[in-house]
Each structure stands twice: as structure tokens, then as C-alpha cells.
Amino acid sequence: MISVIIFILAAIVAGLFFGILKRSTYVNEQGRFKLTALLRLGAVTLIAFIVVVINPIDIERIDAGHVGIKVSNVGDNRGVGRTEYVTGWVFYNSWISRIFEFPIHQQHIDYEANDIVTKGGFRATIKPSFNYSINAGNVADMFQNLRVGVQEMEQGWLKNAIVGSVNDVANRYTVDSIFNHREEFEADIVKECNKRVAKWFNVSQLRTNIVPPAEISESIIAKTRAIQEVQVAENRRQVAIAEAERKIAEARGDSAQAVIQAAGRAEAIRREQLSLTSLYIDYIKVQKWSGQVPTTVAGANSGFLIQLPKDVKE
Numbered sequence: 001m002i003s004v005i006i007f008i009l010a011a012i013v014a015g016l017f018f019g020i021l022k023r024s025t026y027v028n029e030q031g032r033f034k035l036t037a038l039l040r041l042g043a044v045t046l047i048a049f050i051v052v053v054i055n056p057i058d059i060e061r062i063d064a065g066h067v068g069i070k071v072s073n074v075g076d077n078r079g080v081g082r083t084e085y086v087t088g089w090v091f092y093n094s095w096i097s098r099i100f101e102f103p104i105h106q107q108h109i110d111y112e113a114n115d116i117v118t119k120g121g122f123r124a125t126i127k128p129s130f131n132y133s134i135n136a137g138n139v140a141d142m143f144q145n146l147r148v149g150v151q152e153m154e155q156g157w158l159k160n161a162i163v164g165s166v167n168d169v170a171n172r173y174t175v176d177s178i179f180n181h182r183e184e185f186e187a188d189i190v191k192e193c194n195k196r197v198a199k200w201f202n203v204s205q206l207r208t209n210i211v212p213p214a215e216i217s218e219s220i221i222a223k224t225r226a227i228q229e230v231q232v233a234e235n236r237r238q239v240a241i242a243e244a245e246r247k248i249a250e251a252r253g254d255s256a257q258a259v260i261q262a263a264g265r266a267e268a269i270r271r272e273q274l275s276l277t278s279l280y281i282d283y284i285k286v287q288k289w290s291g292q293v294p295t296t297v298a299g300a301n302s303g304f305l306i307q308l309p310k311d312v313k314e
Contacts, residue, residue, distance in 0.1 A: 056095040062087050065105045067139045071098045083140045100149055104136045106204075109154055114163055116170045118178060122212075124170070128162055130206035135199070142200040158201065165193040166208060175212055176223065182210075 062068035068086045074096050090099055110129040117123055134142070146157050169189045170178065178185050186206055193203045 056093045058092060058094045060090050060092070060099045060101075062090065062099075062101055066101050066103050067134070067136050068099055068101050069140055069143055071100060071143070072096065073098055083144060085140065100143060102134050102139050102142075102150055104134050104139075106131050106133050107154075109158075111159060111162070114166075116163075116167045116210075118170045119172060119174045122175045124175065124178070125211045126163075126166055127209040127211075128166060128206060129209065130162065130203055132158070132197075132201050132203050134201060138200050158197065161196045162193055162203070162206075165189050165196060168192060178210060179212070182208075 060068075068090065070084050070086045070090065070092060072083075086099065092099060108129070108131050111127065113125050113127045115123050116126055142153075146153055148156060166189050169185065169192050172188075173181075173185055186208055189208065190203060190206050193206070197203060
């Protein structure tokens, strides 16, 4: 857009200089077209094109959610102390100035795989991914110290800070501890990283995506399997103990029930014996007597009497 505007302005200025805006430039007194007019028109076009090519004036728009800074390319300090914030549409001379645009909303980064060393000297592979945001009020200070744009900063200074933090925290953890306490491990990395970059950045939601060496993975799997087997054995032991206690309780219950029943029967017999008086016994005899006299009577120190039928006596 700016190039079109400059081309038109340059053509107008050159046209006024060469007089191509006058009718007499194209037609002579006899009313014939002048060939020299084409040369003048070509010269104007060429001059306007050259002006556009070498034109230093440029325009740039600072998008919403971004902070723009205008940096001087001239002078001894090369922008240090001459950095200013800009917003909206910005016209500037590209020969003496540059515009840098920094996003201040959340940005997501995935870094390539890197090797780290854990406590004990074991190596592991990480492929960190995280979100970060730039502190809007410190953009100028960040640029004056880092002297790079967003892409160079992400792949340079910020990457070194992230990988360095992961390495330093990993040195405090053993390999199996990292995988047994990954949430705590990654939280410690975020804390360590923000200590280093808090002046200009805020890092969050970091994931190390750590992968242990093959031999360590096998060791961790074996250890995990052993722990699971111990837990299974312990669960079986607890089940056996519970089953034994249940059987003991059932046996105790059966024994107690038998004792209670025996005690009940004994108490019933005792009460019956207490109630068996001689008068009550005679009463029972009377109740059970059929009314017939016994045909045989025998007793100690007594005679024996047999009643014979009448035909036998004869």
C-alpha cells in the first residue's frame, strides 16, 4: 500500500518536472502527436519506480495483543536508550529505524528432544513443551538486553533457560523418583525456570515428556512388577487372615450356642426335679393308671401269688 502511494506521488512530481501534465507536451501546433511525449512518460515511470525501490519510508501495523517498539539503527548505542513503544499504524524510515512486535498473550512452544543427566549419572531424554507470556511493561528492557526478536528469543535465550532449569532440577531426582513423582518434578522445574526468567517472562504448564533409557525403563518395570506382586501377596494374606478369623468366630459361636443349649437343658431338668414331690408323683400315677389291677404282684421278702384259672384248679 505504501509503495503504491509513493509511486503515485513520485510520478506526479516527475510529471510536473517533465511537463507531461500539459496538453502541449503530447500535441504540436498542427495537432499531431509528439513522439517525445512517450520518452518523457517513460522517464517519469522509470523515476517513480526507482523512487519506490529505494524508498526508505515504510508502514507497519501493531496488532492487538502485541507490544511494538521502534528501535533506532543509528548512533553509538544502536537503539539502547532510544527504544520507544508504538501502537496502531506506524510510519517509519527503514534506513534508520526498525519495528519489533512482541505478543503479550499466552504462547505455546514445543522444543526438540534433548538429553539431560539425572541424579546418579543416568541420562534421559526430554522434549519440553510449555506456555509462556511476556511481561508487557518490560518489553523494551528485554530487547535492550537480548537484542533479538520473538523467534530468535524463543530458540535462543528462553530455550537455554528452560533446558538449563530442567537439567538442574533433574540432578536432584533419581530416575525412578522422577517417574514416581512426575507432577512434583515438573512443578519444581516451573519454579526454577520462573526464578530465571521472571523479569521478562512467565512460564506455565510445562511438560517435560521425559523418556528414560531402555535399561532404566526395564528396571523400573521390574521394580513396579515386584511391588505389585508384593501387594497381591499381602492382599492374599489379609484375605486368609480374615477367613481364618471368620471361621474362628463361627466356631466360637457354635460352641457358645451348644453351651447355652446344654445349660438350658440342665436348668430344665433341675427345675423338673424340684417340682417332683411325692404327691405330684402319685398324681401322675393316677393319671396314667388304666384301671386294671396287676395280675402279678411281687416284692422283696414277700410271697409269690399266682391266680390260676378256674379250669386249672379243677
